[in-house]
Amino acid sequence: MLEFLKEHRKKIVIIFLVVVLIRFINLVGRDRDYNKFEGLVIDLLRPGFVVVNSIQDFSKGTLRVILDYKSVKEENEELKDKIEKLNYSLRQIEKIMLENHRLRESLNFKKYAPYKVVGGTVIGHSADNWSNILVIDRGSKSGIRRKMPVVAKGGYLLGITQQVTAHTAQILLINDGNFVAGGLVQRKDSRNLGVVKGQTQESRLLMNNLSWDADIGIGDTIVTSGSQYYPKGLPIGKVISVSPDNYGLTQSALIAPFIDVRKVEEVLVITDFSTKVDLLEPLNSNHQLEGERE
Incomplete structure (x- = not known):
């Protein structure tokens, strides 16, 4: 023991x-x-009481910190979620405002061009490097058919409809190598005619078949000359250079399109232009203003 x-x-x-x-x-x-x-x-035993009390205070403090941390973490998660929702709402509002702005520009075109039109939103692009095609969310159910002219904001010529389904339509863009349209020098003292063609690998258009003495110069606005597929006066672009062609028997001009086809989001398809309205006069003042802003 x-x-x-x-x-x-x-x-x-x-x-x-x-x-x-x-x-x-x-x-x-x-x-x-x-x-x-x-x-x-x-x-x-007083020192022992002090130690025990200190341990109790420390334990309570630690527990409080743990509980507070958990509470603060939950609040932070809630705040992050709210901030994310607010940011999403702001992005949606900005998107709607931009869409409204573009639609207002499209409506301005409808005011001075009494054509039947169908609005559409771009939902796809061509996947290869040999064609320039957009796909929109409107088709035959909306009255769209093949070979209908398509314009973007400001009434600028964008292309022509190609393949059409019930709810979608493909648009052959003006810079595609297969695009062809009759062109006209908008200037009153010129009015010379030519053929505007797209160039797939370029951001410029080519206007050829101009007569050797055609009155055309840098800065001239080129519009559609009018045909069974295009109304007269749709703006295409501005001349940036002129050169002799075919051993001097004709001339050709390089044209910068008014519209950047890569940035188009909404379009108007002209489904009927049988009114035969000449857009040259109202478009003339409009493009002068556009040029001044540029």
């Missing part, structure tokens, strides 16, 4: 002190006077 006590005396002393500490901690807060022995022991 003595050997056991000697061997485990440190553990026994610690257990005794813990028991005593617990016993006297339980005395704290009781509504009675301590006897001398209890008062002496409590005074001796």
